[in-house]
Amino acid sequence: MCDFPGMKDAISILKVWLRQRQLDKGSGSFSGFVGSMLISHLLSKNKINKVMTAENVFRNTLLFLANTDWTVKGITMSRSPDPSLPSLADFHQAFEVVFVDPLGVVNLCADMTAATYRRIQFEAKESLKILSNTNTSSFLQLLMVPKPFQKTFDHVCHITELPALLKTCKKLKLCDELMDRGGDYVLTSLRYIMSVLQKGLEPRVVLLSHALPQKPEWDINQDPANHSDADSLLLGLMLTIDFFTSPLQKGPAADSPEAVGFRSFWGEKSELRRFKDASICEAVVWPVNNIEEKRRIPELIIRHLLQLHADIPDSAITCTGNLLDCVLNRGKKSGTGEESIASVIQSYDDLSRKLWTLADMPLAITSVQGTHPALRCTDVFPPVPVTPSFYFFKRCESSDEFLVPLAHKPTPAYVSPVRVICHLEGSGKWPSDKRAIRKLKAAFHIRLAELLKEQHGLMCRVTPGHVDVYKDGYVFRVQVAYHREAAFIREVIAEDGMRMSMDSEKAFQLELETIHLPYLTSTLHGLHQRFPALGVTSRIAKRWISAHLLADSISDECVDLLVAHLFLQPEPFTAPSSPQLGFFRFLSLLVSHDWKNSPIIVNFNEDLKDADITEIQNRFTSTRNQLPVIFIATPKDRDMSVWTMGKPSAQILHRLIILASESLVTLEKQLMSPSEISDIKIIFRPPMDVYDVLIHLNPRHIPRHREAVDQPTISFIRGIVDDNSPKKDPRFPVVDYDPVQLYLCELRACYGEFALFFYDTHGGEVIGVLWNPSSFTPQPFNKDAVNGRVVDTKSETMLLVPSVEAMLADFEILGKGLVSRIQCQSEKWKI
Known part of the structure; x- marks a missing residue:
């Protein structure tokens, strides 16, 4: 080996490769010694030569492993012509995997099972695929990432x-x-x-x-x-x-010789079945x-x-x-909700066809695109068909078709509107003034509702900004869009009369809703057809984030993209086929990724070529200080990372990493040690001692109460007609009504400068409050800063300090009926 340094280094690389895959230790392992003997065998067979580099030797070794099957035709290092030595056939009769030593008498893989060797073969093939990638990090993925x-x-x-x-x-x-x-x-x-x-x-x-x-290991003075x-x-x-x-697992024909073996193998599970092609076969169902x-x-x-x-x-x-399926189960026959998602998509597809075929529209419809998470199969709890119960509501004074909640009843079930963007063709009829565009869109909404009612008998409710369509028990929120509206919003007229374009938050949000989100939804929907586990993985990830009261601190779309990245770029792993494994890797991504120095690149449809990826990475490095803490690039969004602008903050990301690290340890213990499996939901229960104030809510007015991680054994009736009840004279349900979210909006609007508010969107009973330390710094008196503050009587000058007692009283007053009690957990306001 002195005159072949590539071989020595290749052996070291192979040992690292085996160690990272946990294949080099234990009974029946592919030890470093076996690996060294294999490379020596390849040298003797001229499969490698002394001019090769370590990388080439390693690659040839993997290629040999991938293309040879030692369970069928073993290999031998022996060159002895002695006929008394056992042949390879003799070794195969005694062992599953055969690799004979130079003397021809010892099988180096005597304890190895065929299953272990198949895994080594599989890993070799997958590693070769990674090495064939021109990505410069392929070797790092193979050797530095544990599997x-x-x-x-x-x-x-x-x-x-x-x-x-x-x-x-x-x-x-x-x-x-x-x-x-x-x-x-x-x-x-x-x-x-x-x-x-x-x-x-x-x-x-x-x-x-x-x-x-x-x-x-054991002490030499004790028994092993x-x-x-x-x-x-x-x-x-x-x-x-x-x-x-x-x-269904279809077996051989009933009259074939193989049928006896099939019945013997499957026992009582085997049964005769007639199939659509008229064949009668054994089958297991x-x-x-x-x-x-x-x-x-x-x-x-x-x-x-x-x-x-x-x-x-x-x-x-x-x-x-499948331990984690329970966190998506609402206790209904639909299980984890895939059937509910399929039902929503089916109803949406039908509505889309009806919109396309509407007659007498002033302008032609050019596209119909859904944006609701259920339409990309990633909604944590997808909408279910809803028929409101009359006794639970009163009829709206303005229209007999609409219902209003009764004050003395519990809050009705939450009905999530399924958003649909309906683009209209460009025409000279569109004005160039942004106010006029909004009014024209309102007129289109009125006309759209009229036509849907006249031509398809659908119940509609019109607002200036959208049309709510009640169909199949779902509420679809149809919004008309005009592709040039964002440009007109950005347009301003300078003092010299020149028109110029300026960045506008309103235009940015409009583009998110009408351009970026429809593209993301359709792309992820297509990706879900390729990877069925993607949707449920994303839903579990969002449920975990929400359970830790951080749902409002990171966008749904950001989570969807992170999960998509795990499926599209899983190296050195393969794409997960089970949601639980996908979630495990999601937590690992949060913990292990270098968010400061590395972007996440989600290469949909492989539209990004190597040069594009290099350009994104270089631009990311040069402009890192101006970019969000999580940067996600896609083929349609290479520079801005639109879904992570504004949130999460660096502090929230740090918190997510800590929670993911602790959850990984707990989850790994429960997966790998059966004795540890007690309560898998423990990783979905947040530590509440980190918050300064806890606002406890009345479950009566939490419409998503049954979505809680620990589902209540008894909850309130929410005014929904049972599936089996007769449905007569339907009325429009109350849509998008969640008192807790409205309460949170008020708290953040009034007291956002003093505190952060955290809540589990899916049935949480507690709002966590964290005081903002910087807001407790005394400020000079200013009439515009008196909200939530009082004059500090102990100060010689007139300074304003936060009045925590008054704010806590306001929290309770704002949430009257919704807030059951307020619990203080710190004394920070006395600083």
Whole structure:
């Protein structure tokens, strides 16, 4: 090796590569010694040569691993012609993976299972894909980013009662092998367990593997640890994106020879079925009612096959692949809400067709685009069809079709309007004055409502800014847009009469709502079709952020883009197929990413080429001080990061990182240690001792009370007709009415300079208040600054100081009926 430094360095690189993937330690591992012997073998076979660099040697080693299957045709370093030595065929009869040493008598991979080797092959193929990328950070991604078991596999299952594997050995008649392995029934049964599961899960998994059983160190004066001392045997499933949730597994034709084997393998789960093509085949059908239950099908398969073929009881199996589904469940049959999202999208599509086909519109409709989070499949709790109950409301005086909440009743259920942007064609009929444009849009809204009612019988409510359309139990908020309106808003006339364009917050918000948000919604909707786990991952991430009272401190769109980044640029991992793994990686991204020095680039449809990415990174570096703390670039937004302008602040990002770090530790313990699984919702419960004041709310007036992390066992009736009740003479429901949000708006408007207000949008019962330390600095008397302040009588000069007692009283007065009590947790206002 002295005359081949590339080989020495390549061995070191290979060892690091194995270590980062946790493949180099434990029983049946691909140790550094095996890796060194492999590179030596490649040198002897002229697969590498002494002029190669370490990178080329490493790449050729990965290529060899990816393209050879040692479970079918092993390799040998032996060149001895001695016929008395065992052949490769002899080794294959005794071992699953074969790599013979130079003497021709020792299998270096004797303890390795086929599942472990398939994982090594898979990792080699994925690593080659990363190395083929021209990105300069590909080597860093491969060698500097750890790939622990729990961040690699979509589902993790534990076999917890390891002594049960002794029964497995007896059932499978493995007594001889058990003796060969010194009574280690874990390693003896492992290869057969993996073989059975591989056969049953084959169409549903990309990769099935297991964690390598570890041998802990022990004192030489004591007995070594026994195989039964381990907590559990850990299995990992990397799921296919499209098929793993299929409830049907079609088998061979009923009269074929393979049918007997299929029935024997699946036992009582196998049944005869006639299919649409008139064929009669064996099949396995798993009883599921919604997508949440479909995600549990791999778990059902594991439990069934291990019970049937290995005598492992159901109580000995713990699966942790779907622990987080509970935070999206409102206790209804729709599970985690995917069916509700599909229903909203179906109704929206129908409304879109109706808008396109409207006759007698003064100007033609050029596009209809939804912007609601449900239409990009990322709304935490998507809208559900609502029919208001008459007894719960009074009729509006101005119109018999509309309802108004009764003061003595609980706040009605929250109805989220599904926003739809309707662009009209450009025409000389459009004025150039911004006020005239607003009035013309109001006229279009009136005409739109008239036509929808006349031609399609839809109930509408018109305002100058939009039309609310009540359809299929949903309320769609249709807003007319004109593509040049933002330009006219920016236009100002200088003193010399010249027209000039100036930045305008109103124009920026208009462009966000009518240009950027429709594009983002349609793009993410398409991305969700490619990655079905993306939507639920984003919803869990938003639920976690909201649970920690930070929903108003970071935009929904920012979270959606961060999650999209995890799916589009997952290297060195593969894109997650389960929402739980996606959320785990979301927390890891918050903790590990260098937000100060690295942008997040979300390359939709690969529209950004290498040169574009380099340009974005260079521009980011040169203008970092002017950019938001989180910078996200997309093909349509390369310079501004429009969804992170203004929020989150540096302090909020720091808080998110701390919370994510603590949540990761807790979540990892619960995923990797079955004994730790007690209450997964603990990572969604915020620490409340960090707030100075807690404003406790009356659940009676929290319309989203049932969305709370810890769902109330009893809540209030919200004025909604039951699904099975007859529906007569429908009325327009109360839309977008949330007293808590209105209360928060008032608090922030009146006291935003003194405090920050934090709230869990989804059913929170407490508003957290943090005083702003800078606002407690005494100020010279000024009539414009007396709000919330009093004259400091102890000061020699007339100074104003905050009156906390008065503000707390105001909090209670503003929230009369909504606020139940106010709890003070600090004494900062006495500074």
